[in-house]
Structure formats: C-alpha cells, structure tokens
Amino acid sequence: MSNFKSLENLKSSYKERIRQVSDEKKSGKKSVGTFCLFVPDEIIFAADADRMILCGxxxxxxxxxxxxxxxxICPLVKSSFGSIVNDGSSGVKPCSQFSMVDMIVAENTCDSKKKMYELLDNYVPTYVIDLPQRPDTSEALEYFLSELEKFKGAMEQLTGNKITTERLKKEIISSNEVRKLLHRLYELRKKDPSPISGVDVLKILQKQYFLSPDMLKEHLRMLISEMENVEPEGSHSPxxxxxGCPMPGGNTKVSEIIENKGGVIVAEESCTGTRSFWDMVDEDKDPMLALAERYIKIPCSCMSPNDRRIDNILELAREFKVDGVVYYTLQFCHGYNIEKHKVHQALKEAGIPMLAIETDYSDSDVEHIGLRVDAFMEMVA
Known part of the structure; x- marks a missing residue:
C-alpha cells in the first residue's frame, strides 16, 4: 500500500478546524454538536450554522x-458524556470541540443514549429528535418528517435564520457531492491489492463529521487523485x-489489529463507514421529504425489523469480494450484539466466514483479540 501526502495534510487538520470554528463563533455563527447519522446535516447548514461530531x-x-x-453501559456513550462534562480537574485534557457547541442535537436510538441525553441537557442545551422504530411504514415516514420539521424550527430559533427551500436544496447537493467522493474512494478499494489501508480510511471517515464539508471535499479530492495515479504494490492479502458498531475518533484498535495480522480492510458496514454515505438524497423531490426518506433508511440496530442491514452486509461482501467479515461490537451494545446471530446465519448461508469480537476502548484485550484474529486470517487466507 502507498503512502499519500494528502493523508499527512488530514492529520494536521484538527487545529485548522478548531481555529475555523473559533473564528465563526466570534462572528456570531452558531455551532451544533451531533452524535448520530439520523441528524440531517443539511438542515443545520441551511440555517447557516456549523456542525461537529461529539462521539467519544x-x-x-x-x-x-x-x-x-x-x-x-456502552463505552461510546460513556466516552462521549465524559468528554463533554470533562473540566480538566481529573487530569484529562479537555478536547476543544466539546466545549465549542451552542446546542447538541441528539436522537432517540439506544436506551443508554436516551437517558444520557437527559443528564447532558444540564451541561449543554440538548435537542432530541425522536425516531420511529419500525421504519418501513408510511406512518413512520410521516412521523419522522414531522420530527424533522420541528428540528428545522429549532434551528431557525437557534440561529435567527430562515431555512428556505433553496438553501435546503443547495445543502443537499453539497452533501451528495461528499457522498459521491466517498463512493469513489470505496470504488478504488475494490482493487486487489487495495491501494490504501483500512486504518487510513477509518481515520478519514472519523473526520467526516468533524471537518467542514468544504475541507472534507478538498482532502478527499486530493486523496482520490493520488490513489488514481498510483499502482498498488504487493500481493493479495485477506x-x-x-x-457492526461505529468507531469514532480515537478508536482504531480492532482495525489496527486486523491489518497488523496481515488482513486488509476493504469495506466498513458501520456508521463510520458505508451507512454514513451510501444512499443519496433525492435532489428532485421536496427537500424535507427527500431528507426524511433518505435518513429513515439508515439500518441502525435500534430499528426492528432490520432486514435492510442484513441485505446491505451481503451486498457489500459480494461487491468488495471479501474473504471474511469481522463483526465488531462494543460491550453492552445490546442491539448489535443480538443482531450478530442473524448476521452470522446470513453470512454462513452465503459461504462467508465471520469472526465476532466484543470489546471496549481499553488495551487490556489487545493480545487476546490478536490471537483470535491471527487464527481467522489463517482460515480465510
């Protein structure tokens, strides 16, 4: 795999982005913190606000x-909450972006998140979008659309700016441009050998909701240009x-173990992966309806039934010609842990091996996971 200059530029983007948001705040622009893909960025940007991810x-x-x-409870929930309430007194240095938001926009997904938001509101004003849990019905779409309309009103109240149809359409086009660039990046990963490591792609995706859209587009275009002009070196690796679960910034443990043991990650079916960009928003429909239709399709494990996710996993496995699937879950993430059984059955019927790993953010199980991944690589090689 090649080393790309654009990845080095991406590593230094944190300070630049913090400086950008700081300058925006001085000029009176509002900044919103989010946790989840179910919150449409397009509505935030159409209100002339900025957005940063707060997942820990x-x-x-x-x-x-x-x-x-x-x-x-889930390490992601605890890490996120701890990052927001951290005042530095415990010796842990606070992260800049967690203290820069004027409002948090949350969503009713898992139970741990729902109850955490009730506490979070004591520290930062927190607006919660409710989600229908059975998404494949007309009633669910109608309800979700009404929730997005309320959210639109909340953003107008926060910023004092009217969200027009024209602004929404403009932001939908912009967001689709990001999605198309990520699709192009993933297309290049279909080469064998892959021209880029999965760990490098994960770090890009972790910054997807931290960087501004313009900054992200610039980095993606540079990276794609480099990848298109480099012939991958080496031979086939598994x-x-x-x-499974999302891998927010700071969490690359399992991906690093897989690639240190000789595998190459070519696709991620997760919120820090294909779920974040795979489907476009219809640019020809009423923008609010188009947003509701696109975002309600996200196959989160909080949805039931969630057959769409099983179909997506099988489709991605075939499309990227994978030799095996690592099913990654965080401890106490009951939704993804329970869905593991259905995913395993579907992959078994398709003849695709699966390794299930349940872990947290500590390094205490690195050696144990490494031994299991080592054996899995030998099996799928």
Whole structure:
C-alpha cells in the first residue's frame, strides 16, 4: 500500500478546524454538536450554522462519565458524556470541540443514549429528535418528517435564520457531492491489492463529521487523485469487511489489529463507514421529504425489523469480494450484539466466514483479540 501526502495534510487538520470554528463563533455563527447519522446535516447548514461530531472514542474520559453513569453501559456513550462534562480537574485534557457547541442535537436510538441525553441537557442545551422504530411504514415516514420539521424550527430559533427551500436544496447537493467522493474512494478499494489501508480510511471517515464539508471535499479530492495515479504494490492479502458498531475518533484498535495480522480492510458496514454515505438524497423531490426518506433508511440496530442491514452486509461482501467479515461490537451494545446471530446465519448461508469480537476502548484485550484474529486470517487466507 502507498503512502499519500494528502493523508499527512488530514492529520494536521484538527487545529485548522478548531481555529475555523473559533473564528465563526466570534462572528456570531452558531455551532451544533451531533452524535448520530439520523441528524440531517443539511438542515443545520441551511440555517447557516456549523456542525461537529461529539462521539467519544477514547478510553480516558470513561472514568469521568462513570461518576454519573453506570459502568455496565456502552463505552461510546460513556466516552462521549465524559468528554463533554470533562473540566480538566481529573487530569484529562479537555478536547476543544466539546466545549465549542451552542446546542447538541441528539436522537432517540439506544436506551443508554436516551437517558444520557437527559443528564447532558444540564451541561449543554440538548435537542432530541425522536425516531420511529419500525421504519418501513408510511406512518413512520410521516412521523419522522414531522420530527424533522420541528428540528428545522429549532434551528431557525437557534440561529435567527430562515431555512428556505433553496438553501435546503443547495445543502443537499453539497452533501451528495461528499457522498459521491466517498463512493469513489470505496470504488478504488475494490482493487486487489487495495491501494490504501483500512486504518487510513477509518481515520478519514472519523473526520467526516468533524471537518467542514468544504475541507472534507478538498482532502478527499486530493486523496482520490493520488490513489488514481498510483499502482498498488504487493500481493493479495485477506480482504476483510468490518461490520457492526461505529468507531469514532480515537478508536482504531480492532482495525489496527486486523491489518497488523496481515488482513486488509476493504469495506466498513458501520456508521463510520458505508451507512454514513451510501444512499443519496433525492435532489428532485421536496427537500424535507427527500431528507426524511433518505435518513429513515439508515439500518441502525435500534430499528426492528432490520432486514435492510442484513441485505446491505451481503451486498457489500459480494461487491468488495471479501474473504471474511469481522463483526465488531462494543460491550453492552445490546442491539448489535443480538443482531450478530442473524448476521452470522446470513453470512454462513452465503459461504462467508465471520469472526465476532466484543470489546471496549481499553488495551487490556489487545493480545487476546490478536490471537483470535491471527487464527481467522489463517482460515480465510
């Protein structure tokens, strides 16, 4: 695999982005924090506000959160909450973006998140979008559309700016441009050998909702241009797809283990993966309806039934010619852990091996996971 200059530029983008948001705040522009794909960026940007992701992927803020939250809940929820309430008194340096938002826009997905948001509102004003849990009905679409209309009103109230149909259409086109660039990046990963490591792609995707759309587009165009002009080196390595829980910034443990053991990750069926960009928003429909139709299709494990996710996994496995699937779940993430059985059955029928890994953000199980991944690589090689 090649080293790309554009990836080095991406690594230094954090300070530039923080400086950008800081300058925006001085000029009176509002900034919104989000956790989940179900929150349409297009509505935020159409209100002339900015947006930054607040999902925690680091272990050092979990102990801070456990002063308020139970130990036996999802590490992502605890890391996120700990990052927001962290005042530095525990010795953990606060991250800049968590203190720069004027409002948090959350969503009713898993139970741990729902209840965490009730506490979060004591620290940062938190607006919650409700989600229908059975998405494949006309009633669900109608309800979700009404929730997005309310959210639109909340953004207008926060910013003092009217969200017009024209602004929404403009932002839909812009967001689709990002999605198309990510599709192009994934197309290049279909080469064998892949021209880029899965760890590098994960780091790009982790910044997808931190960088501004213009900054992200610039980095993606540079990277794609480099990849298109480089012939991949090396020979075939086991092609692996990761499926399951999101891997927010700071969390690359399992991906690094897989690639250190000789595999190459060529696709991610997760929120830090294909779920974030695979489907476009229809640019020819009423923009609010088009947004509702696109976002309600996201196959999160909070939805039931969730057969769309099974279909997506099988389709991606075939499309990217994977040799095996690593099913990654966080401890106490009951939705994805329970869905593991259905995914395993479907992959088994398709003749695709699967390795299930349940973990957290600590390094305590790195050696154990490494041994299991090693054996899996030998099986699929």
């Amino acid at each position: 992927g680091k272990n050092d803020t979990i102990s801070i959160a456990e002063q308020y939250l139970p130990r036996n 092609r692996i797809m990761i499926s």
